[in-house]
Amino acid sequence: MTTPKITARAKITARGVSVFYGANRAIDDVSIDVTQDEVVAFIGPSGCGKSTFLRTLNRMNDTIPSARVEGQIHLDGEDIYGPDMDVVQLRARVGMVFQKPNPFPKSIYENVAYGPRIHGLTQGKAALDEVVETSLRRAGLWDEVKDRLSDSGTALSGGQQQRLCIARAIAVDPEVILMDEPCSALDPIATAKIEELIHALKGRYAIVIVTHNMQQAARVSQRTAFFHLGHLVEFGATSDIFTNPKAERTKDYITGRYG
Amino acid sequence: MSKAIVPEVPTGTAEPVLRRPTDWSTQASRRRTRRRYAAERRFRVMGLAAVWLSVGFLVFLLASMLWQGVSGFTETRVALPIELRLDITPDRAAGRSGDLALAGAGLEGAVDAAATAAYGPGGAELLSDGAWLTVRDAVKADPTLLSRRFIAQIPVAADIDVAAKGEGTPDAEAQFARLSRAGVTSRGFDIDFLTHADSTDPTRVGIWGALKGSLLTMAVTLLLAFPIGTFAALYLEEYAPRNRWTDLIEVSINNLAAVPSIIFGLLGLAVFLGTFHLPRSAPLVGGLTLALMTMPVIVIAGRNAIKAVPPSIRDAALAVGASPVQVVFHHVLPLALPGIMTGTIIGMARALGETAPLLMIGMRAFIAAPPGGITDPATVLPVQIFLWSDEVSRGFIEKTSAAIIVLLVFLLAMNGLAIYLRNKFETRW
Numbered sequence: 001m002t003t004p005k006i007t008a009r010a011k012i013t014a015r016g017v018s019v020f021y022g023a024n025r026a027i028d029d030v031s032i033d034v035t036q037d038e039v040v041a042f043i044g045p046s047g048c049g050k051s052t053f054l055r056t057l058n059r060m061n062d063t064i065p066s067a068r069v070e071g072q073i074h075l076d077g078e079d080i081y082g083p084d085m086d087v088v089q090l091r092a093r094v095g096m097v098f099q100k101p102n103p104f105p106k107s108i109y110e111n112v113a114y115g116p117r118i119h120g121l122t123q124g125k126a127a128l129d130e131v132v133e134t135s136l137r138r139a140g141l142w143d144e145v146k147d148r149l150s151d152s153g154t155a156l157s158g159g160q161q162q163r164l165c166i167a168r169a170i171a172v173d174p175e176v177i178l179m180d181e182p183c184s185a186l187d188p189i190a191t192a193k194i195e196e197l198i199h200a201l202k203g204r205y206a207i208v209i210v211t212h213n214m215q216q217a218a219r220v221s222q223r224t225a226f227f228h229l230g231h232l233v234e235f236g237a238t239s240d241i242f243t244n245p246k247a248e249r250t251k252d253y254i255t256g257r258y259g
Numbered sequence: 260m261s262k263a264i265v266p267e268v269p270t271g272t273a274e275p276v277l278r279r280p281t282d283w284s285t286q287a288s289r290r291r292t293r294r295r296y297a298a299e300r301r302f303r304v305m306g307l308a309a310v311w312l313s314v315g316f317l318v319f320l321l322a323s324m325l326w327q328g329v330s331g332f333t334e335t336r337v338a339l340p341i342e343l344r345l346d347i348t349p350d351r352a353a354g355r356s357g358d359l360a361l362a363g364a365g366l367e368g369a370v371d372a373a374a375t376a377a378y379g380p381g382g383a384e385l386l387s388d389g390a391w392l393t394v395r396d397a398v399k400a401d402p403t404l405l406s407r408r409f410i411a412q413i414p415v416a417a418d419i420d421v422a423a424k425g426e427g428t429p430d431a432e433a434q435f436a437r438l439s440r441a442g443v444t445s446r447g448f449d450i451d452f453l454t455h456a457d458s459t460d461p462t463r464v465g466i467w468g469a470l471k472g473s474l475l476t477m478a479v480t481l482l483l484a485f486p487i488g489t490f491a492a493l494y495l496e497e498y499a500p501r502n503r504w505t506d507l508i509e510v511s512i513n514n515l516a517a518v519p520s521i522i523f524g525l526l527g528l529a530v531f532l533g534t535f536h537l538p539r540s541a542p543l544v545g546g547l548t549l550a551l552m553t554m555p556v557i558v559i560a561g562r563n564a565i566k567a568v569p570p571s572i573r574d575a576a577l578a579v580g581a582s583p584v585q586v587v588f589h590h591v592l593p594l595a596l597p598g599i600m601t602g603t604i605i606g607m608a609r610a611l612g613e614t615a616p617l618l619m620i621g622m623r624a625f626i627a628a629p630p631g632g633i634t635d636p637a638t639v640l641p642v643q644i645f646l647w648s649d650e651v652s653r654g655f656i657e658k659t660s661a662a663i664i665v666l667l668v669f670l671l672a673m674n675g676l677a678i679y680l681r682n683k684f685e686t687r688w
Contacts, residue, residue: 060577065500092580102571104590114589115579165575172579 009035011176011206012057017071019052019061026052029071030232032225034176039198039207041221041238043214045258048227050210051099054178057208058094059087075176092119095169095205099181101161103153103168108145111153111164112136115172131171138204139167140197159190166197170205177201179209183216195220214254218242226250324663331661334449334462335415335423337385337438341373341394342408349402357399366398367391370413378438385434387414387462412445417461417654426653452661456629457643461654464647466665468629472542472622472637473611473669479546479633480553480610485603487550488557489592492599495558496565497587516555523552524619532620540621540636548616553606560602564595597681604677608670614641640666 010033019027027049034040042050052061059080061067073080080090092115103111112132115121122128132149136142141163145156153164162182169177179198183191198207198220211217217224218238225235226247234241234250245251252258282288347364351357370391374382387393390413397411398404415423415438422431423444438444455465491512499505527548531537537544568591576586617623622638623646630637638646640662647659 058578060574063573063577088580088582090580091578096574096578098571098574098578100571102569102575104572104575105594114576114581118579118581118585118589168575168579 009037011036011076012208013072013074014053014057015072015074017053017056017069017073019049019056020066020068020070021064022066026230027056028230030227032232032235034206034208036175036206037203038222039202039209039220041217041224042208042210042227043212043217043224043253044227044233045253046212049230050225050227051180053227054180054208054210055096057176057178058091058096060091060096062087092172093174094176094178095172095174097162097165097169097177097179097182100185101158101165103156103161103164105152105154107150108136108153108156108164109149112167112171115168119172121172135167135171136164138170138201139163140193140200141167157190159186159193162186162190162194163197166194166201170201174205176206176208179207181210181212184212191216214242226253228253321667324660324667327657328660328662328664330424331657331659331664332449332452333446334451335420335435336412336445336447337415338443338445339370339373339377339386339390339411339413340408341370341411343369343394343398343405345369345405347405349405352398352405353402358395361395361398366395370394385416385419385438387416387420388460389458389463390414392463412447414449414462415444417652420462421653424657452658456627457625457638457646458627459625461650461652461658464655464658466640466643466662468626469638469640469643469662470665470669471629472545472626473639473666475542475630475633475637476545476549476617476639477607477611477673479543480549481603481607483546483550484553484557484606488554488603488606489561489599491554492558492561492565493587493592496562497583497591512555512558516559518552519615520552520613521615521619523548524616526551527616528619538634538636540624540626540638541634542630542637542639543633544620545617545622545637545639546633548620549610549613552613552616553603553610556606556609557599557602560605561595561599564598564602565591567598568594593684597685600677600681600684604674607673607677611670611673612641612666614645617642640669 012032012034014030014032017027017030018025030053032040042054044050055061056069056073057080061069069081075090075094078085104114106114109132112135113128116128116131122131133142133146136145141160144160145151145164153161156164162185166177166182183194186194195216198209201207209217209220221238223236224238224241226233226241226245226249228249234245234247236246240246241250242254245254343366345361345364345366347360351360354360370386371383374386374390376382378385383390393413394411414420415435418427418431419435419438421427422435423439423446427435435444451463452465454467455463456468458464495505495508499508527544531544531547532539537547572590572594573586576590577583581589617639623642624636624638625646626636626638644659644662644666647655647662
């Protein structure tokens with residue numbers, strides 16, 4: 001695997017990233033870059049480290065005491081593990097959507113308004129209302145919930161909850177959205193809606209999506225990274241990965257020989 | 260890039276073993292089914308029996324307390340015709356130093372004389388020790404009584420009161436029978452029981468002193484133990500690194516919750532009274548001591564409640580850029596609060612019923628006036644119950660039961676408030 005060249009438009013560049021849980025190396029020397037206007041998919045069998053790598057991109061691994069990150073990750077040229085980086089600000093700039101929908105047990109409105117409120121992004125109620133509406137519209141949820149914004153977010157269906165989580169993430173106007181298997185807990189119809197949403201959000205936000213579902217990776221992403229046992233095996237245009245994989249392991253995985 | 264890490268797809272299946280389907284209708288199989296049903300039934304019956312047994316004990320306890328205690332809230336009175344010929348002006352009697360003036364003018368003797376006149380020699384013995392105080396209060400309320408004959412409703416002496424309630428000595432019974440034949444006795448609600456403090460005469464005692472002492476003590480306990488316990492639990496769960504020291508602290512807190520309460524009393528005696536020289540018998544010291552005892556309970560319940568908050572909520576908040584403190588105060592604490600409050604109620608209920616540590620810091624003193632603040636000498640309900648149950652006078656038995664009823668009502672009110680608050684916080688979402 002050769003180190004990809006740093007493109008001028010790169011939003012995130014990771015170079016030689018290794019992640020350790022105690023003495024156990026979960027990610028070994030991964031280099032990758034993500035540009036502003038694309039969707040990058042991470043695929044690979046369970047336990048291959050793709051989620052771990054995703055969580056290094058907004059330092060969510062900091063919450064695990066034994067986790068340690070080596071190598072360099074830059075966001076717009078700033079070292080996110082550097083001493084000057086404020087983690088809180090970083091996470092506002094790099095939003096995240098999780099595997100299981102996890103709305104706060106508060107009203108739908110409060111769920112979306114929470115981020116802008118703690119970061120002081122809006123002045124006054126009207127501005128906040130507008131941000132909530134815009135975010136819900138972008139997440140394709142507005143028409144379904146506009147009449148019951150004060151209902152609890154946890155009362156929505158699974159797919160709606162996940163879109164609410166996406167609305168919550170985009171309400172703080174991030175530059176990158178990380179999605180950790182966002183559809184694995186959803187039925188096919190809800191999944192299709194999320195995928196449409198990813199298409200709609202592409203270009204506005206750089207999106208990195210971890211998925212178990214290879215068809216999904218093929219449908220939503222422009223570039224795909226294949227992880228196996230903590231190594232980045234292959235990273236390239238999605239069409240190449242699925243039609244003309246270079247590595248033997250990638251071929252075996254996408255043809256369903258293991259995973 | 261090795262191929263070995265790719266597992267081989269299994270090829271060729273093993274010869275299937277020929278196997279008859281299980282026969283579920285054999286004797287042994289039926290017996291197993293029967294035994295399973297029997298075990299099920301046994302468990303239900305035992306569970307139900309346990310529940311009914313506890314309900315039975317509870318009902319027995321409450322019923323016997325009510326039966327014994329309700330009469331403690333009533334008093335027997337006699338109608339005493341009285342004409343005061345005191346050398347005192349109505350203005351002075353109603354004035355600020357009226358108590359002293361009336362006592363100095365010989366009110367007590369006048370009341371005794373009226374009793375002797377009305378019921379013959381020994382008539383004064385029929386009345387409560389505080390009979391003249393009742394007359395005094397009446398005169399102060401209406402100074403015109405000084406210049407005319409009137410009939411006062413006076414509480415009877417303790418032994419007569421007991422006789423009126425059917426438990427007295429033959430002598431007292433006879434005297435009560437004489438009075439009631441004369442048609443001068445009556446029965447009424449003893450409002451003084453709810454407004455007065457301790458006394459040596461069972462007809463004069465009140466629970467208010469102890470109740471107020473309990474209220475003040477609980478307030479001090481809650482104000483100290485709840486915030487300290489909650490913050491300790493939050494810090495230990497959310498911030499403290501997992502190492503030997505936090506393990507040690509955890510074990511110590513668990514041990515503290517199991518320490519006998521009298522030890523906390525000794526600690527309070529040594530530290531708060533001995534070292535800090537805080538006032539003896541005061542709700543402040545009682546509250547401090549009980550807070551020490553309640554805090555570990557709140558910490559343990561709080562940590563469990565905080566552990567039960569799903570990590571996905573923390574992740575969600577962190578991922579939109581909440582700082583750790585915001586995560587704790589916006590999400591973890593509100594979600595854990597109902598659980599923390601449950602722990603607090605359990606701790607406070609235990610503290611409310613606690614006697615032993617308070618005996619050590621001097622809250623068993625005879626206190627005849629309700630405390631005015633947290634530094635005044637006071638006693639608390641359970642200690643008051645303990646003291647009254649120790650009294651020789653027969654009249655204290657029903658007062659003890661009545662005090663127990665007050666304590667139970669206090670406890671119920673406290674739990675009711677806590678449940679209300681808990682539900683309120685839970686439905687806020």
